[in-house]
Amino acid sequence: MPIYLDVHSVSGGVTIDDVAKAHLADLQTQGRHDVTYLRYWVDEAQGKIFCLVEAPSADAAEAVHREAHGLVADEIYQVQEGS
Incomplete structure (x- = not known):
């Protein structure tokens, strides 16, 4: 399955705690x-x-982010893992 790296830009900064909450919402929605x-x-x-x-x-x-918390990425790239 393809792998993607997305980038979000939040004006005014962001906290790791808020991102952790959003990530949990992603995990609940991703399936x-x-x-x-x-x-x-x-x-x-x-x-x-x-x-x-x-x-x-x-x-x-993107659909997962949109459904889970509405914070869609500004950019998304298909990437390949290297060593």
């Missing part, structure tokens, strides 16, 4: 879209969130 959210990273000061996800398409990954 309906055949998606698996794997990891996320946060830059609180810059208001950046990065999510790594296995999904059949970028649209499926």
